[in-house]
Amino acid sequence: MSDFTSDIWNFYVIGIVVAGLITCIVLLWSQGSVTYTAGKTTGHSWDETLEEYNNPLPKWWSLLFYLTVVFSVVYLFLYPGLGKYQGYLGWSSARYNLGADGAVENVAGSQYQKEVEAAEQSLTPKLEAYLAMDIPTLSKDPQAMEMGGRLFQAYCIQCHSADAKGSKGFPNLTNDDWQWGGEPEQIKESIAVGRVAAMTPHPEMDDETARDIASYVLSLSGREVDQARRARGETAFKSSDCLTCHDPGIMTGRPTGVPSGNILMGAPDLTDSVWLYGSTENIIVEGIKNGRQNQMPAWEGFLGKGKVHLLAAYVYGLSH
Ligand code: HEC
Ligand code: HEC
Structure with a gap:
């Protein structure tokens, strides 16, 4: 209610709420003051003998209505509801405010903000204890893994999917095939930065x-392909720039000439x-x-070291 563009709307809302309340009270009072006259009917009758008496509402019944009015007055005092009035308790469901320049600001002191801070505070000692454990050990801790799983469900599944098996362009994290390396520290680095x-x-x-090159690439993982195409493809593959990235030997000192993946560039193993x-040939062509471009976002700035460590252990645990 803090983003009205003009005060008119503030008073407009207050006017409607107050007028509504007054109307309720007047209606209740006018109904309650009907006097009881034995035998007086409204004059309507149904099924020949069924008649409607004009009696006042039972006391307990109208009292309930008065209570709802009292409730709303107390509510409107404590909580926002009357135009711009923030309420005595200062409660707000807002997580963000738009600042003067349109920038998003946290609403300091809002209930949401306080709850987030309290949760963070109770979490900090736990995360610090986890941070002191190495990733393989942490990945065997059931309580830590439950927490890691929840973090994964909150931040990672939109790309890697709920079962962590990935989808087109987004790697499967449950197998032992790594674009950027599967050592604990490499997994952590993928997530952190x-x-x-x-x-x-x-x-x-x-x-x-x-298409020839695609045939050669498919043959590397044991697929049946046309041999003439495969031979032409191998020559073209080796004279093109493919091995610059896909050959691990170039940067790691391992045997060269085999495109078995390069974790320094994230170039996948083409032999598995x-x-x-x-x-399919079409997808490879x-x-x-x-070309192919993709990006794994950096999480350390947003989640902090502790949660990244926990997530690394969770991901490590998926294939170990
Ligand atoms: C916006 C989509 C997206 C989100 C969200 C995302 N990732 Fe990724 N992730 C990727 C992509 C894309 C890659 C592959 C990077 C590349 O293209 O080489 C990747 C790669 C990785 C890798 C390296 C895999 C390998 O084979 O080396 C790990 C580990 C990983 N993500 C973990 C996570 C975790 C944990 C989270 C949640 C905190 C997460 N990702 C959230 C898109 C995402
Ligand atoms: C500049 C480095 C670079 C060069 C040059 C390069 N690649 Fe790649 N290639 C990559 C990277 C990085 C990926 C992963 C892309 C991603 O994660 O989105 C990739 C992905 C692929 C894939 C997809 C693999 C899969 O698992 O789906 C194939 C196939 C491939 N490259 C073949 C080739 C061929 C053939 C050539 C030569 C014509 C080539 N690449 C040249 C870096 C390179």
């Missing part, structure tokens, strides 16, 4: 070459049968021609 994956597009490549985008 986020990840940006970018595969360069190849718009200049002709369709036939892209786990697919981030899908394993589309990826080669248009």
